Amino acid sequence: xxxxxxxxxxxxxxxxxxxxxxxxxxxxxxxxxxxxxxxxxxxxxxxxxxxxxxxxxxxxxxxxxxxxxxxxxxxxxxxxxxxxxxxxx
Numbered sequence: 001x002x003x004x005x006x007x008x009x010x011x012x013x014x015x016x017x018x019x020x021x022x023x024x025x026x027x028x029x030x031x032x033x034x035x036x037x038x039x040x041x042x043x044x045x046x047x048x049x050x051x052x053x054x055x056x057x058x059x060x061x062x063x064x065x066x067x068x069x070x071x072x073x074x075x076x077x078x079x080x081x082x083x084x085x086x087x088x089x
């Protein structure tokens with residue numbers, strides 16, 4: 001079995017807008033969407049510019065689970081605890 005630390009795939013964009021290639025890179029289990037844009041250097045040499053595709057990344061991110069109104073706010077060390085309230089027992 002081949003376990004690689006880095007893996008991924010890129011696909012050519014057939015439309016005239018957007019990056020030339022889009023895909024993902026997974027490094028140590030962390031998947032990141034990547035876009036490759038064709039560029040030309042000042043000396044006329046062609047290359048691909050790599051950019052993290054944050055728009056596609058946010059589309060794939062799951063929505064946070066809805067919170068119940070009955071969930072208690074966690075108490076932290078810096079929160080003062082007010083034990084002197086006006087309710088008498």
